[in-house]
Amino acid sequence: QAQLVESGGGLVQAGGSLRLSCLASGRTFGVYHMGWFRQAPGKEREFVAAVAWNNLYTYYADSVKGRFTISRDNAKNTMDLQMNNLKPEDTAVYYCAAGRVYPAAGTRDYDYWGQGTQVTVSS
Secondary structure (H helix, E strand, C coil), rough: CEEEEECEEEECCCCCCCCEEEEEEECCCCHHHEEEEEEECCCCEEEEEEEECCCCCCCCCCCCCCEEEEEEEECCCCCEEEEEEHHHHCCCEEEEEECCCCCCHHHHHHHEHHHCCEEEECC
């Protein structure tokens, strides 16, 4: 099993940057593909980015491509999401997730979820 804890959210002005982190517990972190999702008020949870277990392959939603970068460090059991040029429409609760399917953009493809961290982008 894996337990996931996100951190790094906050309030930032449009055009600014934030870096989210996800810390995983458990010795099997390296076998899971990892992803970031987000959920804005009144909307469904949506895919943001995914990274394969070996950090060699990444996959992004069109809405964040070129602005966000996902990465992981299996030695530290961490996964990060560097978010640049943030826009007000990026405002949401961001969740990290772990699963055994790659590439995977559906919530059903992930087995474990964190509790989420709030990102608010002001205009």
